[in-house]
Amino acid sequence: MGALLALASAVCYGVVDFAGGLLSRRVHFAVVTFLGQVGGLLLALVAALVVPADSVRSGDMLWARCPVPAAERPCCSSTGA
Numbered sequence: 001m002g003a004l005l006a007l008a009s010a011v012c013y014g015v016v017d018f019a020g021g022l023l024s025r026r027v028h029f030a031v032v033t034f035l036g037q038v039g040g041l042l043l044a045l046v047a048a049l050v051v052p053a054d055s056v057r058s059g060d061m062l063w064a065r066c067p068v069p070a071a072e073r074p075c076c077s078s079t080g081a
Helices: 002-026 029-050 058-065
Strands: none
């Protein structure tokens, strides 16, 4: 299963990279980048709503809130306040 997911990920990355390269020849690169980011955000929101997340805990939300290494996270470290 992991190999199939890796293959699907690589194919999606390649298709999107190729399409972005073609599109950036016709449209300004900033527009292509912006649209790519918006598309990724929409896909992530749909996935968050569709995929069940029974095992998400409040600690997981703290990891999402503080994207800094654990040693440098005063808001999330067990020794910090």
